[in-house]
């Protein structure tokens with residue numbers, strides 16, 4: 001994987017304070033899904049957008065259970081995580097027309113986990129030529145607005161597809 005240049009992530013890395021409580025757990029019980037950029041609530045996992053993304057549409061699949069390792073999850077919870085990953089990948093493909101994806105987990109601080117006590121799966125959409133394109137977007141002031149716009153787009157498609165299935 002070519003490294004994306006994402007300087008706004010510095011702010012994130014500097015802002016991590018493990019004593020402040022777990023923001024995944026906070027998001028899972030909060031009612032303010034729009035503010036928290038929460039896209040989907042499934043049976044065992046939910047999906048939230050990354051406020052300090054590697055690319056536009058960077059989302060995370062998170063179990064409701066606060067565990068730092070895959071060993072703490074039951075098979076049904078692991079399966080739900082993977083099914084939700086597929087669902088969100090399809091949503092990103094359809095809505096943002098992504099050409100490809102990086103999907104994976106960072107387990108432990110040494111591997112780059114930002115929130116090391118609550119395991120989560122990353123989906124980073126990629127577009128042809130995005131490693132050249134990303135530096136142009138590397139402005140911390142632009143990103144939060146872009147995220148809200150992307151969130152609204154994704155949420156709209158997600159909700160209409162959920163309704164169709166019922």
Ligand SMILES: [Zn+2]
Pocket residue numbers: 022023024025026065066067117118
């Ligand atoms: Zn947690």
